[in-house]
Amino acid sequence: MAFLSYFRRTTKTASLAKDRLSVIVARERATTRGGPDYLPQLQQELLAVLAKYENIDLQHVSVNLDKSGSFEVLELNIVLQDPGKPVTMAPQKIMS
Amino acid sequence: MSQEAQTPQQTNPSKVVVITSGKGGVGKTTTSANVAAGIAMLGHKTVAIDFDVGLRNLDLVLGCERRVVYDFVNVLRGEAKLGVALVRDRRIENLYVLPASQTRDKDALDPEGVGRVIADLKEMGFEYIICDSPAGIEKGAQMAMYFADEAIVVANPEVSSVRDSDRVLGLLAAKTSRAEVGGAPIKTHLLLTRYSPAMVKRGEMLSVGDVLELLGIPLLGVIPESSVVLQSSNKGTPAILDDLTDVAQAYLDVVYRFLGEERQHRFIEEEKRGFLRRIFG
Numbered sequence: 244m245a246f247l248s249y250f251r252r253t254t255k256t257a258s259l260a261k262d263r264l265s266v267i268v269a270r271e272r273a274t275t276r277g278g279p280d281y282l283p284q285l286q287q288e289l290l291a292v293l294a295k296y297e298n299i300d301l302q303h304v305s306v307n308l309d310k311s312g313s314f315e316v317l318e319l320n321i322v323l324q325d326p327g328k329p330v331t332m333a334p335q336k337i338m339s
Numbered sequence: 340m341s342q343e344a345q346t347p348q349q350t351n352p353s354k355v356v357v358i359t360s361g362k363g364g365v366g367k368t369t370t371s372a373n374v375a376a377g378i379a380m381l382g383h384k385t386v387a388i389d390f391d392v393g394l395r396n397l398d399l400v401l402g403c404e405r406r407v408v409y410d411f412v413n414v415l416r417g418e419a420k421l422g423v424a425l426v427r428d429r430r431i432e433n434l435y436v437l438p439a440s441q442t443r444d445k446d447a448l449d450p451e452g453v454g455r456v457i458a459d460l461k462e463m464g465f466e467y468i469i470c471d472s473p474a475g476i477e478k479g480a481q482m483a484m485y486f487a488d489e490a491i492v493v494a495n496p497e498v499s500s501v502r503d504s505d506r507v508l509g510l511l512a513a514k515t516s517r518a519e520v521g522g523a524p525i526k527t528h529l530l531l532t533r534y535s536p537a538m539v540k541r542g543e544m545l546s547v548g549d550v551l552e553l554l555g556i557p558l559l560g561v562i563p564e565s566s567v568v569l570q571s572s573n574k575g576t577p578a579i580l581d582d583l584t585d586v587a588q589a590y591l592d593v594v595y596r597f598l599g600e601e602r603q604h605r606f607i608e609e610e611k612r613g614f615l616r617r618i619f620g
Contacts (some may be wrong), residue, residue, distance in 0.1 A: 255542030261549045268505045268553055270521050 289319065297323055340450035353461040355468045357487040359511075361503030363474030365495045366532040369568055369578075372400045374491065376577040377594030379434035383466040386425065388456075390483035392447055397440045399547035402575025403428060414442035415452040421459050430580065447550075448482040454516075457486050476510055485515050488594035489526040491559060491597075495533045496545040501553055504529075508554065527546075528559035530593060533562045536609040547607055562586060562611035563606040 264291050303322035359372045368391075373498075375387035388411060398404040403426045407421035414437070421437075428434035436508035437456075440447060441589060460468050472483035484490060490511050494504040510526050512518060518525075531547055536545035551558055567586040572579040579590040592602045 257495050257539065257542045257545050257549065261553070262497055262546050264501055264545075267502060271502070271505065272509070 293321065299323065341487050343469045353466050353468060355470065355482040355486050355488050356455060357470040357472055357490045357505050357511075358493060359472040359480060359484055359490055360474070360500070361476060361480075361507040362420045362500045365493050366530075366562070366568070367474070367493050367570065368396050368400050368471055370491065370493050370562075371397060371469055372399075372577045374432055374594060374597065375426075375436075375467070375469040377588040377590055378403070378467050378598070379428070379431045380470075380579070380600065381594065382433065383598075384433045384435075385469065385588055386435040386437060386460055386465045387469040388483075390437050390448070390479050391471065391472050392443055392479055393441065394473065395439040397471050398426065399575060400437060400572050401428065401436055401577060403436055404575070407438045410438045410440040411456070412443045412446040412447045415447065415449070421456060422463070430576075443592055446478065448479060450482065450485060453482050454486060464565055465616075468614050472520045476506060480507075481510065481514055484511055484525075486509075487515060487525050488517075489528065489563060491530050492526045492554075492556065493530050493532055494550060494554070496531060496535075496539070496547075496550055498545075501545065501550055504554055508517040508556065522532040527556045528597070529554060529556050530559045530562065532562040532594060533564045534561045534606065536607060557594055558604065560589060561604060561606050562589045562593075589592065 286304060290299065293299050293304070299321065305318075305320045347441050349502065356374075358367050360367050368389075371387050371389075375385050379385040387397055387401070390411075391397075392412065395407075395410070398407050406426050409425070412422045413419040414421050416447060425435045425437055428436065429525035470483045470487065473479040484507075492504050492507060492511075494500045508527060511527060515525055517523065529551065531550055534547070535544055541544045547558065547561055563585050565584070565586045567578050567581075567584045571581075571586075576592055577590075578584060578586040579594070582591065589606050592605060594604050
């Protein structure tokens with residue numbers, strides 16, 4: 244039945260490789276390159292400060308470094324919870 | 340062994356070049372041997388340092404393995420003088436090799452010692468100091484790139500190699516002397532090896548354009564996939580010495596480009612083979 248696979252093989256694997264690489268390379272660059280070594284720590288510390296004033300959760304804060312033309316954009320995204328909801332996490336716990 | 344290595348040349352400032360890749364088996368040592376041999380053939384005093392402590396191989400590829408007495412680690416520990424540890428190539432004037440230690444572990448390399456050896460080599464008048472990096476991104480690889488002015492990133496048109504090359508580019512930008520001091524960043528070049536234009540044409544291999552787009556660094560050259568590379572290492576003669584082969588031509592182009600000459604890229608398109616080449620080639 245080998246002759247059947249000959250006809251079935253239509254996808255160009257090179258373009259598949261390129262697509263997969265562009266995704267993974269972009270993601271890894273965002274976390275490892277261009278001095279963003281401090282990003283995870285920045286996220287932690289911002290979270291600790293914010294937690295003093297608002298009820299927030301680690302999952303609701305994201306820090307990203309994007310390239311836009313010749314300059315870099317540090318993007319901080321915080322989702323605030325409903326005021327009525329109870330505190331889900333104490334600040335000390337967030338730091339640990 | 341290298342008495343004539345003592346005259347400093349003030350006219351041409353020395354350049355430290357790391358040959359690196361992250362992934363193993365992509366052609367770092369082959370490239371180190373050919374680039375060092377090529378630069379030396381063009382009249383520049385060149386030394387190739389093997390940083391792969393424990394897995395010494397550059398000596399074998401260059402065919403001087405039987406003349407190795409002392410190694411890099413002996414020099415770092417003060418057990419041998421640098422001039423004595425350097426192995427001089429018998430075919431190519433101006434070419435020297437500093438072999439890696441075969442017995443010690445990679446912790447034998449430390450930034451102070453490596454920096455001292457590189458400074459001494461500059462003092463001895465070496466114009467090009469080629470650092471053959473071990474695979475991986477551990478200490479040995481980081482030591483090989485630490486003092487570099489320029490980097491040749493060797494990659495295969497293959498997913499894991501391209502991804503690792505990108506990681507290495509990140510390290511070159513962050514974990515090197517130039518990055519730490521805040522000087523001009525290391526100049527990076529891409530060398531794509533084991534390239535098969537026929538496979539690219541059939542959509543079975545990433546093209547040069549694809550890899551360039553993904554990595555975003557300038558192309559130094561493309562080395563075609565060829566049995567010549569294996570045969571050269573079998574013999575212990577860098578491929579560049581036999582200038583009739585595609586691989587030799589490709590490496591020679593790479594060397595000229597590296598030294599600043601404009602050369603058109605070759606071996607990227609599938610070769611149109613004539614009737615006679617099809618039969619006798």
